[in-house]
Amino acid sequence: MSTAATPKPSPELIFGTLISYQHAFALKAAVELDLFTAIAEGATDAASLAKRVKAAERGVRILADGMAIQGFLRKENGKYSLTQDAAIFLDKRSPAYMGGMAEFIVSEENIRNFSHFADCVRKGGTVSSIGDNSKPVDHRWVSFAKAMGSMAAPVAGALSQMVSANSSAEIKVLDIAAGHGMFGITVAKNNPRVQVTAVDWPAVLEVAKENAQKFGVADRYSVRPGSAFDTDLGSGYDYVFITNFLHHFDIPTNEKLLRRFHAALKPGGKAVTVEFVPDESRVTPPIAAAFSMVMLVNTDAGDAYTFAEYESMCRNAGFKSTVFEAPPDLPQRLVIAEK
Amino acid sequence: MSTAATPKPSPELIFGTLISYQHAFALKAAVELDLFTAIAEGATDAASLAKRVKAAERGVRILADGMAIQGFLRKENGKYSLTQDAAIFLDKRSPAYMGGMAEFIVSEENIRNFSHFADCVRKGGTVSSIGDNSKPVDHRWVSFAKAMGSMAAPVAGALSQMVSANSSAEIKVLDIAAGHGMFGITVAKNNPRVQVTAVDWPAVLEVAKENAQKFGVADRYSVRPGSAFDTDLGSGYDYVFITNFLHHFDIPTNEKLLRRFHAALKPGGKAVTVEFVPDESRVTPPIAAAFSMVMLVNTDAGDAYTFAEYESMCRNAGFKSTVFEAPPDLPQRLVIAEK
Numbered sequence: 001m002s003t004a005a006t007p008k009p010s011p012e013l014i015f016g017t018l019i020s021y022q023h024a025f026a027l028k029a030a031v032e033l034d035l036f037t038a039i040a041e042g043a044t045d046a047a048s049l050a051k052r053v054k055a056a057e058r059g060v061r062i063l064a065d066g067m068a069i070q071g072f073l074r075k076e077n078g079k080y081s082l083t084q085d086a087a088i089f090l091d092k093r094s095p096a097y098m099g100g101m102a103e104f105i106v107s108e109e110n111i112r113n114f115s116h117f118a119d120c121v122r123k124g125g126t127v128s129s130i131g132d133n134s135k136p137v138d139h140r141w142v143s144f145a146k147a148m149g150s151m152a153a154p155v156a157g158a159l160s161q162m163v164s165a166n167s168s169a170e171i172k173v174l175d176i177a178a179g180h181g182m183f184g185i186t187v188a189k190n191n192p193r194v195q196v197t198a199v200d201w202p203a204v205l206e207v208a209k210e211n212a213q214k215f216g217v218a219d220r221y222s223v224r225p226g227s228a229f230d231t232d233l234g235s236g237y238d239y240v241f242i243t244n245f246l247h248h249f250d251i252p253t254n255e256k257l258l259r260r261f262h263a264a265l266k267p268g269g270k271a272v273t274v275e276f277v278p279d280e281s282r283v284t285p286p287i288a289a290a291f292s293m294v295m296l297v298n299t300d301a302g303d304a305y306t307f308a309e310y311e312s313m314c315r316n317a318g319f320k321s322t323v324f325e326a327p328p329d330l331p332q333r334l335v336i337a338e339k
Numbered sequence: 340m341s342t343a344a345t346p347k348p349s350p351e352l353i354f355g356t357l358i359s360y361q362h363a364f365a366l367k368a369a370v371e372l373d374l375f376t377a378i379a380e381g382a383t384d385a386a387s388l389a390k391r392v393k394a395a396e397r398g399v400r401i402l403a404d405g406m407a408i409q410g411f412l413r414k415e416n417g418k419y420s421l422t423q424d425a426a427i428f429l430d431k432r433s434p435a436y437m438g439g440m441a442e443f444i445v446s447e448e449n450i451r452n453f454s455h456f457a458d459c460v461r462k463g464g465t466v467s468s469i470g471d472n473s474k475p476v477d478h479r480w481v482s483f484a485k486a487m488g489s490m491a492a493p494v495a496g497a498l499s500q501m502v503s504a505n506s507s508a509e510i511k512v513l514d515i516a517a518g519h520g521m522f523g524i525t526v527a528k529n530n531p532r533v534q535v536t537a538v539d540w541p542a543v544l545e546v547a548k549e550n551a552q553k554f555g556v557a558d559r560y561s562v563r564p565g566s567a568f569d570t571d572l573g574s575g576y577d578y579v580f581i582t583n584f585l586h587h588f589d590i591p592t593n594e595k596l597l598r599r600f601h602a603a604l605k606p607g608g609k610a611v612t613v614e615f616v617p618d619e620s621r622v623t624p625p626i627a628a629a630f631s632m633v634m635l636v637n638t639d640a641g642d643a644y645t646f647a648e649y650e651s652m653c654r655n656a657g658f659k660s661t662v663f664e665a666p667p668d669l670p671q672r673l674v675i676a677e678k
Contacts (some may be wrong), residue, residue: 013410017409018363018444024360056462063456066631120398282404331351
């Protein structure tokens, strides 16, 4: 089996994978202690950092070293400084700050569900009792809405471009399972012709409404609280945004949902699904493909669906045609189905 | 700040680090289900794998895809095969199998301690109640002894070479906190002149004695059950092996221990410490440097010490000279102090 090109066997990848959780927890702790902002504001050695973040010097030194090891800090002569990515995404004063997502991604609930991974494989789905996602789970989705808004910006930019190519005097957008609302809100902010209707559980919509206020689009933002499965969605929409939603359900459930969204669109309107979409192999690109693991442990029957699967679901739900867009540098992809 | 050479800002490393725990839990699940052995034995698609490992096909497909994403499997036309490293280290039939370490590294206890990382930083040490490591914690160390023996082979090879350069008719080795015992046992197996005395908690020594039997050195293997802090260690040793032990304690405690080991050596004898030893920067090499995080969350005052710190501890404990060896391709390094 061994050839000249075969690298020397090494357990390094195995060991590195098994200890990788340590870096996830460390980064979450650094965000919680706001270590990056403290360094950016001038506390650059362990002693002054400890004072600033109100922690023990030994603890801060080990944490900051961990952040340097993982590539979020530089360390020179005992002094820490932020890498470019840390300065942009982890300094709380930065407009692109996204430290908040640590709390959601490395949540107690996710960790608990992942710690039962083998049982989930045996069962073929989550072993937790809240895997069907058709009922409100406020603690999870309010937390999502609060934490993950900053992640929406790149995709929201792509959606804004698409919507702005539409020449109608008024553009009606239905934002399904809006969460933080930042997809619809960004599109409305970028285009004064846009009117957004957001659907989500009542507690979650409070977060979206706050964001609509904050970004100055509250007068073009209305809500329909309730379940995407049975709330009256209204009709005549130009676009339905279905962001990070269909992955929670099995294919028949998604076809039922897509039929409802089809009915809410005007003729020629578009259902735009934003998702982690792996290639047909289901093992590339890595981040999109690995998302199926999150669905295995957290849901009864969700998945990271391929484009072929989305195409078939949209066709079965009555859509005329479906195209696929992969904006550069985004982990997520767009599935655009036309009525 | 941006220059021609500055890469485009991207949250990819942040996101990848936060989700990294998912790969750790997935690999642990694959080991628990013995997925790699099943594939090696010919169950190469999701359906036959599901039957073989007694799990749901959906679960197995997602798990195996996860293993392919992370580089432990190849996937072609829906069929999985083992990469070279997986075949050598994750197929249970392989003599170099080290899947067992998943259970210890991704243990419930480690996960619980890491999930309190921010609190450990604030406190400067573990928030668990078993951080001082001077008393027996059988569930942890018997599990370590059972899981981690396979990891000892590369270092045990380096120790064997060192010991075999010794021309004495009888070579007495004291193996401190022997755990699985595989350092001393391997050295004895490779050299019939070696006599090993192992020190550890009684329950842990049962594992070491089983291994000594298994590897055919039981007649040259004796034990001294108890604490390295106060058990009678005997005297006249050529070598004391101190493997993965000193990292649990603070410097004054280590000096006290090293004085005891110094006393147990014959003149010219050597104390050989095997450890994750970071460079003076404490941020390279990554695996050794990151080990300080494990000590922060699991111990009251342990650390991944630098060579300068070990040199000073050994000198204060009465050793004549201390040298440092970094065998190629090993994550661990040797600190060799001569009496």
